[in-house]
Amino acid sequence: MVGTPGASWRMVAPLTAAQIGERELLARILQRLPPIPSSVLVGPGDDAAVLAPERNERLVVTADAVVENVHFSRAYSRPHDIGHRALAVNLSDLAAMGAVPRWATLSLILPGTVVVEDLEALVDGVAALAVQHHLAVIGGNISRTDGPLVVDITAGGSVPPRRWLTRSGARAGHDIWLSGTIGAAAAGWEMLDQGSGIGEQRAADACIARHRRPEPRVRLGIAISRARVAKAAMDLSDGLADALRQVAAASGVGVRIDADSLPIDPGAREWWTGRRVDPVSAALIGGDDYELLFAVPPKSGRALRAVARQVADPPLTKIGEFTKDHTELVLVRGAVAEELPDGYQHFSRR
Structure with a gap:
């Protein structure tokens, strides 16, 4: 049932991380990692990994962590889901740059009470997504904490020379395109936390799945x-409004968004409408979408859609344009223009 602890985490169990110790824990983790390709000359188990660089490629590196009670709750997410999510958010960064995933390191900061079987399931979640994207887990670290569980990943990919995408390439007149839909993951978290009253259980389940197991748009990127x-790109980790503001700031341009064009997930829209929350504002600031935002010259719109169809990723939607005035950050609702809301920020007092 939605809103009840749907996880398989065991808070009290016969075998915990503290009971078996670091060396045994590492051995169990290493057994669950995918095979190491020939491009990894020295893999897990040594002081550091040694990699053979991809020929005529440039290295792209990102790092992201998921923290218990900030990005997930063990009361609502299964261990396998947490592992999936931890790698997925890093793959989304690589996707935004247009990079092919190659490798990752996995660092676990664990309470001693974590059950070994649950930790193995978490590593399985990382490994399954790594296999899906042909990525090698080349090493990592384990540390003990008296605080929350943290999964910290550094991921590397490669891209041909001068083919990477950044946030700073948008220009006035470029159209703003967005993959997939927004709002589902944020609504899914609220459903888990508050209990779902949505009419369609299938829609509620879909929103919750988007929160638990984001799908990075790697092939599309x-x-x-x-x-x-595309001339610029960014992934939506902290919400569409935040991404728009960051791309605009990096590129020195303004933003004008059409509220009616926003592809808000139907289940999320129903959830917020039923609680008298503005779906547009909630979807803009909710975060955890992990879709991709692109700045595209108007003449390239048809080619952009053709590329998306070829990789069979979610459809793309044009939601507005970048403007010349860098102080213009506008959301247009019919005949009314209002300031684009801020996105989610860590350490914010809001």
């Missing part, structure tokens, strides 16, 4: 960077 149809 790679294809669009190779096709050279």
Whole structure:
């Protein structure tokens, strides 16, 4: 039932991390990692990994962590889901740059009470997504904490010379395109926390799944960077409003968004409407979407859609344009223009 602890985490169990110790824990983790490819000359088990660089490629590196009670709750998410999520958020960063995933390191900061079987399931979640994207887990670290559980990943990928995408390439007149839908993951977290009153249980389950197991748009990011149809890109980790503001700031341009064009997830819209919350504002600031935002010259719109169809990723939606005035950060609702809301920020007092 939605809103009840749906996890398989065991808070009290016969075998915990503290009981078996670091060396045994490492041995169990190493057994669950995917096979190491020939491009990894020295893999897990040594002081550091040694990699053979991809020929005629440039290295792209990102790092992100998921923290208990900030990004997930063990009361609501299964261990496998947490492992999936931890790698997925890093793959989303690589996707935004147009990079092919190559490797990752996995660091675990664990309470001693974590059950070994649950930790193994978490590592399985990382490994399954790594296999899906042909990525090697080349090493990592384990530390004990009296605080929350943390999964910290550094991921590396590669991209041909000058084919990477950044946040700073948007120009006035470029159209703003967005993959997939927004709002589902944020609504899913609220449903878990508050209990779902949504009419369609299937829609509620879909929103919760988007929170628990985000799907990075890796193939889409790679294809669009190779096709050279976008001039800037960013992934939506802290919400669409935050991404728009960051791309605008990096590029020195303004933003004008059409509220009616926003692809808000239907289940999320129903959830917020039923609670008298503005779905547009909630979807803009909710975060955890992990979709991709692109700045695209108007003449390249048709080619952009063609690329998306080829990789069979979610459809793309044009939601507005970048403007010349860098102080203009506008959301248009019919005939009314209002300031674009801020996105989520860590350490914010809000």
